[in-house]
Amino acid sequence: MARIDTRSEMDVTVDILRGELERLFSLDDLTALSRDLLGLDPKDVGGEAAKASFARALAERCLDADRVDALVDCILFRKKSVDPRVYDAVSRWGKETLEPGKAIGPFTLKETAREGELAFVGQAERTGEPAEPGTRYMMKILKRASHGDRRAVQRFLTANRLASAISHPGIAPKLTAGELPDGTAYVAYHYVDGETLDERLKRKGPSSFAELRPMLKSILEALAALHDAGLVHGDLKLDHVVVTPDDRAVLVDFGGDKLRRSTLPTSASSGGKGGGLFGGGPGVAPEVLRGRAADARSDLYALGAMVYELSTGKPVFEADTLADLALAHLT
CATH class of the missing domain: 1.10.510.10 (Transferase(Phosphotransferase) domain 1)
Known part of the structure; x- marks a missing residue:
């Protein structure tokens, strides 16, 4: 699903969290925090031989398992003197982005027009089969927050597919709906000039x-x-x-x-x-x-x-x- 996915952003987040974990906690404290508060078996996290390696492994594991917010909660609960950058870690990692050039199913996003509470909306071109070079589409790509109820997402997609069956000048033309392999849902239709x-x-x-x-x-x-x-x-x-x-x-x-x-x-x-x-x-x-x-x-x-x-x-x-x-x- 759409999110910050550049290596530099991931490295910055890991480094901030790793640094504070290593500075504020002992190795025993870290393994207990992992096991008792985050529900992560230290053996599965890895790097148990030293505090530095375990702190990095825990930060990376939390990033991969959508536990960054939970890890920050643990740090703030257990320690009072915390680097202010830790407070930014959640917003930095939690913010979703969708950059032009990204492939979304058979479409390639050309520009992001606006970001709403539940979705991104932007112009795209159909580059996959059947390709339509030069034909503009509008796309709506749902954010992670919209995917909490998978039944609701499927009903949303079906509602758009049902609407696509109606041929009327007042209904979005060439309407199509689909999902990416990671579950991200999208809707696309021919761009309407107006x-x-x-x-x-x-x-x-x-x-x-x-x-x-x-x-x-x-x-x-x-x-x-x-x-x-x-x-x-x-x-x-x-x-x-x-x-x-x-x-x-x-x-x-x-x-x-x-x-x-x-x-x-x-x-x-x-x-x-x-x-x-x-x-x-x-x-x-x-x-x-x-x-x-x-x-x-x-x-x-x-x-x-x-x-x-x-x-x-x-x-x-x-x-x-x-x-x-x-x-x-x-x-």
Whole structure:
């Protein structure tokens, strides 16, 4: 899955942790910490003959086994005088990156347009079979945090595959979904020349209903095609609708509701002030907030919230915390 994977970054992290382990603990303390607190058998870790070799082996093992955060917790719990760089080790290693040029299934990422809470979004080209030289795609590559519930990930992929079966000018064209050998899930579709409604709102400001009418008509037609097929978008919001220069709307990024129900953030930094609720938009329907599956009515609720924001420049509700924002929708 996408993450910092350069050798220099790995070496820096290992060196910081190794240095503090060697400085602060005895060999006996380190083996006890490994066995009792991290659940790692010292014999499996290796390097038991000397403190320096075991400290390095433990740091490297924690890096490989996604235990860096746990190792830092142990260091901070056991010792008070800790190198401040240890606090940076978690953020340095935990940060995911996705650089242009990376191969993702049959696609090659050309540029990363934006990074969201649950995924990276960027332009790509299909270089694998069947190759399409020069044809641009948009890709959504899920982050590690999105993969905690594998059943949810599979439902997300299936939602996109089902949507790909609908031939409609308002549905993302050439939609495809897949997984890498390490389990990383991705979705790709032919690039749509235009701007998202979020970008349009930032560029133009609020619009009159007369201005919005042609675009809203095409959104409703696309939703009708989905709903007639027994499907829902599930994550309708401003940046999941691309508007072409002739005001035709194209729906993208389907199935986000499948992921949202298994990846609920707890801090206001993930939403609040009218931002997205639980990885969704500011128009998450009350029944979805209560844990029910999204349906056609949920899509229409989200569309109503979008129309309000496009007309006024402000979300339907504003709040300082996710809890307050959810309560506003529920009441």
